[in-house]
Amino acid sequence: MRNKQYPFLSLAAVNGPLLDEIAQAVERVVRSGRYVGGPEVERFERTLAEYEGTRYAVGCANGLDALRLIFRGYIEMGQLKAGNKVIVPANTYIASILAVTDCGLTPVLVEPDACTLNLDTKRLRQVAEHQDVKAILTVHLYGRCCYDNELEAVARELGLLIIEDNAQAIGARCPMNGRRTGALGHAAAFSFYPTKNLGAMGDAGAVTTDDEQLATAVRAIANYGSDRRYHNIYQGLNSRLDPIQAAILNVKLPYLATENGHRQAVAEIYEHSISNSAITRPLWADDGSMVWHQYVIQCRKRDLLRQRLDEKGVATDIHYATPPHRQPCYSAWSGLSLPETERIANTVVSLPISSAVSLSDAREIAAIINTINLNTDD
Numbered sequence: 001m002r003n004k005q006y007p008f009l010s011l012a013a014v015n016g017p018l019l020d021e022i023a024q025a026v027e028r029v030v031r032s033g034r035y036v037g038g039p040e041v042e043r044f045e046r047t048l049a050e051y052e053g054t055r056y057a058v059g060c061a062n063g064l065d066a067l068r069l070i071f072r073g074y075i076e077m078g079q080l081k082a083g084n085k086v087i088v089p090a091n092t093y094i095a096s097i098l099a100v101t102d103c104g105l106t107p108v109l110v111e112p113d114a115c116t117l118n119l120d121t122k123r124l125r126q127v128a129e130h131q132d133v134k135a136i137l138t139v140h141l142y143g144r145c146c147y148d149n150e151l152e153a154v155a156r157e158l159g160l161l162i163i164e165d166n167a168q169a170i171g172a173r174c175p176m177n178g179r180r181t182g183a184l185g186h187a188a189a190f191s192f193y194p195t196k197n198l199g200a201m202g203d204a205g206a207v208t209t210d211d212e213q214l215a216t217a218v219r220a221i222a223n224y225g226s227d228r229r230y231h232n233i234y235q236g237l238n239s240r241l242d243p244i245q246a247a248i249l250n251v252k253l254p255y256l257a258t259e260n261g262h263r264q265a266v267a268e269i270y271e272h273s274i275s276n277s278a279i280t281r282p283l284w285a286d287d288g289s290m291v292w293h294q295y296v297i298q299c300r301k302r303d304l305l306r307q308r309l310d311e312k313g314v315a316t317d318i319h320y321a322t323p324p325h326r327q328p329c330y331s332a333w334s335g336l337s338l339p340e341t342e343r344i345a346n347t348v349v350s351l352p353i354s355s356a357v358s359l360s361d362a363r364e365i366a367a368i369i370n371t372i373n374l375n376t377d378d
């Protein structure tokens, strides 16, 4: 008999329960005849700003563009200049860093904390003081809030901009002040790539901020740099939020709390059931500061673990196997030594987690993991 299969992420299963509502929303857009901008986009921007507790939300085409638009906005406003240094976590998805270099800014890679896997804020002050840094890009990786007193104090004392990459953490809250990720710094970038906790059915993104000038600049840059029709004050881009995607996001945003709640329940089962001594579970959190975009374990025998799991029908993934400083596009950094980042890249394994993973599936996956013998020398 063939094993039961546990897919890593079935997006059709995640979105299936909302099919009727989504189909109606898409039909509304099709019938409206309004295919760029319009009421669905405006409604999503309004609800996202309300959800976040920020004054402004501006839709755009994707998460990478959201970051680029923020940096471009600050450059147009004179708050950043080409060549300025921006602290970025060395352990992140490469898009965080692509946005910095695309805008002619210089990333300063900082190692992660071994427990959170996020930017190690204890290393910030030294780097920021010695390298004339102008901004910090904090990434809430895997859905875990990366913002604390130390980060805030360094930024305040040195007058640095704080920009959040909130692509993976929508719905998380900062334990320090109870505010949502995406409302912690000066501006935040969101991705609604289909696999994110709030996923569209194509590319989509947004910027949130309390800064009116930045919101206005971002909106203009995303629309060919025009402040009014056929009048261009910036050499802009075309990066607008598609109304069909906005309509889908309007359907899905009210269910985000359910999605994140289910992920928390799956994580809780993994936390209490995975007992294989060759595996390190992620730092536990049940205070809302972690929305489990990924459930990332660490294992020195990663390839063997993945192979055994695959044989038993459990699909896994790696986020991320090659850190940005080891990518061919950043060959200038190939000599950099970032041992913590490299250790993480060599040991992480992501387990299935989403509303498509039932609680009984999670128990079965944990039980399968516990049967695998990884304490051999092969």
Ligand SMILES: *Cc1c(COP(=O)(O)O)cnc(C)c1O
Residues within 6 Å of the ligand: 062, 063, 064, 065, 092, 093, 095, 096, 139, 141, 165, 167, 168, 190, 191, 192, 193, 203, 204, 205
């Ligand atoms: C997904 C992601 C992005 C990029 O978002 P896209 O919508 O795919 O462009 C940026 N940063 C992080 C951390 C991400 O996970």
